[in-house]
Structure formats: structure tokens, C-alpha cells
Amino acid sequence: MSAASIEFFKMIKKTEEGTLLCMSKLGEIGEHETIRRILPMLGKHEALVVGAGDDCAVCRLKGTSLDQVFTTDPVIENVHFQSLEKPERIGRKAVGRVLSDIAAMGAVPQWILVNVVAPASLEFQTLEKIYEGMGAICERFGATIIGGDVAKGGKLELHVFGTGLVPADTALLRSGASVGDAVLVTGPLGCSFASGHHLDFIPRVDEGLFLRETGLVGAMMDVSDGLATDLRHILKQSKVGAALEGGAIPKNGTLAQALFDGEDFELVLTSPKPAELQARWAEQFKTELPIIGNITAEAGILTLDGELVESKAFEHFASEYAS
């Protein structure tokens, strides 16, 4: 990690600790702090098993032995894709992100609804291709687009809402990690924007289902904001720490890119029995499921090869990509 990045992390840390309280514009406090402040304002309900703050909300389906999971994702022109991107890939990404959230719970995808915001100048044929991309990825994973709406706006936006099903009380949560668990990841991380992987990734729906069914997984989530940021969510919600080994992390590019780039849409998970899990995984999948570290007792502390790692989120409000 360069001296410049270390300085940047120090700055971020200072911001988090001191300055955030007196800031009030969304562009100053950033996406993650905005969401953190919104969470206490959301609703409570006896059938709401897990509220906002995980990859999906989890609700008990009364009268059944199932839980239903719910998630939404916005995909916005010049934030999540470039204006000249192929429309099929835009559609595919928009639904893929939601399927990735559902996969991270170990759930089976079910229903999809899409709000489209589009400039009046958009050709209908472009919208048609976006729907082709959305339809293809839905079909592959058994999801069905059942509705949505269309409205006029300055930039192209897709707001995708998805549901999934999982046996009651079995959804894999961010809060499920225990001290001594191994940390594993389903594939290589980093350079997703540069490589186009952020548009063409295959959501780990099959892998998520398999991992849940083994009964060998503690916590699980998908890597959308970068391993360092996302793993920190698991640490916070499980009240544990983690020690990563840089050499063990599967990478596309540098270690810093693997830790911070984001939009990888692999699953990161913890397991108390990683050897057994890897053996069963190898019977099912040709890809690797490497151990990249372990869960420690120091709540909230993330280390890489013994050194403290500061947080650096992929911030939609703050990042250059977004502006």
C-alpha cells in the first residue's frame, strides 16, 4: 500500500471519528453514513426477522415453513455503468446485483420488479435490449420479472426490487461469524470496473444455495463495496474481528485492488469447518473456495498480515466515479 493511500485512510478515519457529526449534506457524510442514520427510522414488525442492514431483509411467511427475503438496488448511468455501455449488459448488471444479494442469504430468487427512469430521447429499442439482458439473467436463475414502472428523467436508471425464498430461520446473515471461523471467498477480487466483470459477473446463486445447505457456514454476504468494507459489516454485526492473509486472497490485480475496488459480486463467508466445506465444495464446483483468513476475538478489528486495515468504502456520494 502506498504512503499516499495510507494518508488517505488516515483522513477517512479522522472524518469518521470526528467530523461526521457536524456534517449534514449527503455528499459530506457519504452513502454508508446516510444509510447508517436511516436504519433507526425504519419500521419494526413481529414477522420481520432481519431488518435492513443485511444483504436482504428477512420476513417470516406466516403459515409456511419459509422466510421471504427482500432487496432493492439502483443502477445509475455514469455511476454504475457508462452512458455508451451495451444496454443488454446494463440490464444484466441491474438484475444481477439483486440476485447477488439474494444469493448472499442462501435464498432462491423469486420475483423481480423494475422501475426505469429514462430520458425522453432514449430509443425504445435500447429499453428493449435492457429488458432482454434482464430477462436472460432472470431466466438463468429462475427469477421472473412481474412488474415495475417507467418515468422520465435526465439519466438512465434501473431500480430493481427482488424477493427470494429460504427455509425459515436458515438465511445466512452477516451476524453469524464466530471466533475461530475461517474466512473464505468464492472467487478472485479486484479490477471489476476495469475488466468489465462488474457488468458480466454471474451472481453466485447456485453457490449461495449450496453453501447454506451444507450447514457449515456461519456468516455470508456478497462483495459489492470491496472486501475490506464488506467484511467489516460481518465483523460489526458478529461482534468479532478478522485477520486476513494477503497472499491467500485470490486477486485480479494488486492486493489493494482486491481489498478496495468493489463490485466483485463474489460471496465472502465464514465457516467453523472449512476443510469439510472445501471438500464438499470441490465435489460440486470447479472453482476454488480459498481460505483467506480467520475470525478473531478483537471486535471490529481487521488486520492484513498482522497490520491494521483502515476502512475505505466505495462511496457513491464521495467517489470520483460517481461525480
Add this chain to the structure above:
Amino acid sequence: MSAASIEFFKMIKKTEEGTLLCMSKLGEIGEHETIRRILPMLGKHEALVVGAGDDCAVCRLKGTSLDQVFTTDPVIENVHFQSLEKPERIGRKAVGRVLSDIAAMGAVPQWILVNVVAPASLEFQTLEKIYEGMGAICERFGATIIGGDVAKGGKLELHVFGTGLVPADTALLRSGASVGDAVLVTGPLGCSFASGHHLDFIPRVDEGLFLRETGLVGAMMDVSDGLATDLRHILKQSKVGAALEGGAIPKNGTLAQALFDGEDFELVLTSPKPAELQARWAEQFKTELPIIGNITAEAGILTLDGELVESKAFEHFASEYAS
């Protein structure tokens, strides 16, 4: 109706019949035609009872005696509200629209998720008040906000996703009208933008539930695009016509405003036994449930006091309000 409006309607009619096929930009074909063209691209599933094209999609909840309904609505700055509007009212309207769609099925509201798109310059306190408005209307009708997401954008937008529950096969559809049914409406129509009603309306959730439970209703939907446009959806999907009596329509403002303004969020419905329905309504509600016309055999034909009424939708892409 003025001569100028009649000319305008003729123009619209010509556009619908002749020019639409060679137009391709969303701003040329308009919101309704865009949605009409998208519908065939949506998915099919054995558990999908009613797909897109009604107020909500209706899905069978396997293993239960319930159907689950799904809807989404976008609420966008300078389209659905003015930039300087009070944030509580913006939030209230955004969720209210979704509750109105759920009410139109005769369903009980359940879960709400919200994607917020906001400029970086938005004060967090403004967002907080939007959530207060959303929370208050949710609480009133037993809905719970369980999640969503936040992203940066040029204008403030709320994309609200909602679900509801209804006994299996009892959701009130646009396709349920029969020749000879009376047409009724739950309240006065027109001038909703001028009066502020489009922000402060009370979604007819209690009324929708009551109306379904009577077993005396054929078709039902909410009035969001104007009575003339919305009733036409019932006519199309029920393969019937309707004859309205101008003097019987409860109005805020002129007859043309009652027919075309939109955003009233009252329920329009049909009943084979309107006298019995009105008598039972009067036991429950203090408001009127007037008969405003009847369902006829001429498929797709809407008349007002014996004269043909052309369609004029509230078009987000085409209207001056939206531009």
C-alpha cells in the same frame, strides 16, 4: 369541453392510430405506449396469477390460502412534486401511491422498500423528514419499511416497492367488470395538483378492503391518471364499454378536470348490485359512494352523457408538467 381541447384529443387519437408505429423515442411514444410495449417482455410463471398491467401483480403464496400483491411507483422531483415541497409530504405521497395500488386490489399492505436518489447537496435533515412522512403513512395502514438503498443523482427521486396480502383468488382486478354493472367512485375527482390533494390524499386502504369483503364488486382500480384514462383500462381488460353521466361524477372543479386531471387516488369500481353495496357502505363510511354510470356491451367505448370520450392520459413523457 372547449373546442381547443377537442382538437387536442383528435390529435392524440390520430397519433395513437397512425404515427405511433414509426416513432421510437420514449418521448415520442409516451409512458403508456412504452409500458404497453414492455408488457410482452415480462416473465411468466405458474404462481404468477396476474402479471403487470393491473394496479399490482398478484402471485400465489404456495402452501397458504393467500395471494401476495406487488407494486412499485417512482416519485420524482418536478414531475410528481415541486422542488420546494415539504419533505414530509413528498415521503407521504411516495408511499401513499403504493398503498393506493395495494388498496385497489382489496389487499392488506405489508412490506415497503425505498430507493432514494438524491443530490449530494441534500441536507440529511430533509431526508429524515421524508422518512418521517413515509413512516407516518405506513404506520396508519400497518405497512412496514424494511429496506431500500441510497444513491447519488441530479434530482430527488423516491422509488417505492410495496407488497400486500389478500385471500387467494379474491384480489379485485381491472378485468372483473360485466355488462350491466354500475360504475361507482369513492370520492370527488379533479384539481388534485392545484389543491395539494395529490400530496395529502389518504389511500383508500380501508375502503378497498371493505369493498372486496362485500363480494359485491366486479372490477376495481385507483384513479391516478384521470378517470377517463383509468376507466379505459377496466374497459379494455374486461372487454366492455361504459356510459358515464357527467352530472353524477363527484367533482373538484370542472367536469373536464374530474375526467382528465389525475392523481386523485380514489377507487373506481363496478358492481352488479350497486344499491346493496351503497347501503352496506353507508353503514361503514361517512363519505359517499356515488353511481357515475354503467358498463355497456360496446367493447372499449367510453361515453359521457351519450357523447364519445377520447382518451387523454396524464403522460409523464409528454406532459408539460414533466418537462
